[in-house]
Amino acid sequence: MRTNVAIVGAGPAGLMLGRLLDLAGVDNVILERKSADYVLGRIRAGVLEQGSVDLMERAQLAGRLHAEGLVHDGTLLSFDGDSHRIDFKALVGRSVTVYGQTEVTRDLMEARTGTTIYEADEVQLHDFDNSPSVTWRKDGVTHRLDCDYITGCDGYHGVSRASVPATALTTFERVYPFGWLGMLVDKPPVDHELIYAHHERGFALCSQRSPTRSRYYVQVPTSEKLENWSDEQFWDELRRRLPARTAEALQTGPALEKSIAPLRSFVAEPLRFGRLFLAGDAAHIVPPTGAKGLNLALSDVAMLADALIEHYGERSDAGLDAYSVNALDRIWKAERFSWWMTSLMHVFPDAGAFGRRIQRAEFDYLTGSLPAQQSLAENYTGLL
Incomplete structure (x- = not known):
């Protein structure tokens, strides 16, 4: 098998990347070690920033979100019984939408038109410095996928970041x-x-x-x-x-x-290793206090999708070359806010x-x- 982009991980980050590439005509294959039912059964929070709502609209998947999502114009903070409402709408003119990560995943799974391989065991990444490929076993048979690029969207415990030589990676963590x-x-x-x-x-x-x-x-x-x-x-x-x-x-x-x-804070740097890119929880973890985890993952893959579409459409690598720096700039600001909210509350x-x-x-x-x-x-x- 061959494709343009191999996506490791079929959570919301990998599925959103696949969706954006599908809409742009960029061939991709998603590999996931768990079953589709398992992926859909994971219960996760979902407070979507306006940028994530906009991304769902770009992906042509915002119908159910707008019908069922709960728009919040503010939030209440309490300290030892003393309460104060933070009015997002009045303060900055924006809101957030409560729409579970499970529902985001469901929308993306149902809209998927490209190839997704679930229950892919023993996934391994090869030669991502030059001629990348991914191998896996399914039903006792070893398969190989050759590609131009690999994107690791397979979470904190996934194979993608673990495949990077320790000498090439710097990690920052607070437990x-x-x-x-x-x-x-x-x-x-x-x-x-x-x-x-x-x-x-x-x-x-x-x-x-x-x-x-x-x-x-x-x-x-x-x-x-x-x-x-x-x-x-x-x-x-x-x-x-x-x-x-x-x-x-x-x-x-x-x-x-x-x-x-x-609860933990975690960041890996850089996010590019030759033709391998990290995104979502494979690259960073934030404590949930600031409601940033899903939003950061979607921001990563939106940036990465734009860069890959630019590469295949305009033959420019400017976006790919800038991805790690630009993504990390946003990641660290989200890490700061999540740390601050956690420290306060x-x-x-x-x-x-x-x-x-x-x-x-x-x-x-x-x-x-x-x-x-x-x-x-x-x-x-x-x-x-």
């Missing part, structure tokens, strides 16, 4: 001493917008998937075990951390899904009384300063 215990429930959201709450017992987040389905999170130590949390224990802890009026309005119910996600075990007072001073400065609120709104809704 946080806590995670998020999340619970999905078929109950209406407690508020029409997201609520971020700081409390001395830990962070809490009230999120949502639809007008009838909610997702809630509480900060827990990294050592915490899921089996230690009954539904009732979760609801009791969540209520303790929320403003009193919000806690009273909370509708509880049995968990549809419950999980613990660790969470309880850090070793911060002590001084650290708590600094967090309080930061919250008071934010809520009392219009420029500070504009900065938050600009970053949260997406830097242009």
Whole structure:
């Protein structure tokens, strides 16, 4: 087999890249080690910046998003019960749209016209300095795909970044001493917008998937075990951390899904190695506090798609040559914002009384300063 672009990974980043290339007439093949059902079954958050909504429109896939997505013009921040709404629309003239990553993936999968190979085992990348190819095994048979370029969209634990020699790669990482215990429930959201709450017992987040389905999170130590949390224990802890009026309005119910996600910040540099490009979680991880993970991945592949389309359409490599630098510039700004939001809203075990007072001073400065609120709104809704 031969194609122009081999895409490793059929998550939203790989599928979006494939979709944009398909629309431009650039041949591509997507390889995915998991089954289609497994990919579609992964439950992930989805707060889309305006740029991501625009990208879905460019991909001709925004119909269901506009019909079912929940547009949020702001968000509520709470610190020890004191609350302040950040009005995105008034501050920067933009909004975000809540539309689950699972739904983005579903739209992309259903629209896929190119070749996607699921359950591709033992994927290996070869000779991406000169004449790249990818091999894999399926049904006991080894297959080979020759290509012009390989794009690694296969996540933090994928084969793409692992294929790069350690001497060619620099990584930056911060592992946080806590995670998020999340619970999905078929109950209406407690508020029409997201609520971020700081409390001395830990962070809490009230999120949502639809007008009838909610997702809630509480900060827990990294050592915490899921089996230690009954539904009732979760609801009791969540209520303790929320403003009193919000806690009273909370509708509880049995968990549809419950999980613990660790938090980390991670960046790999550079993002190009000969004819191999990294994008999405293969290149970077952000803590979910700033709602940047999916948006960064979509931004990466939009930039990469433009560069590949330019290469095949205009025979110019300017975009490909600039991809790593330009993508990393946006990535680090998103990393900064996600780190800042995480630092403001969470309880850090070793911060002590001084650290708590600094967090309080930061919250008071934010809520009392219009420029500070504009900065938050600009970053949260997406830097242009």
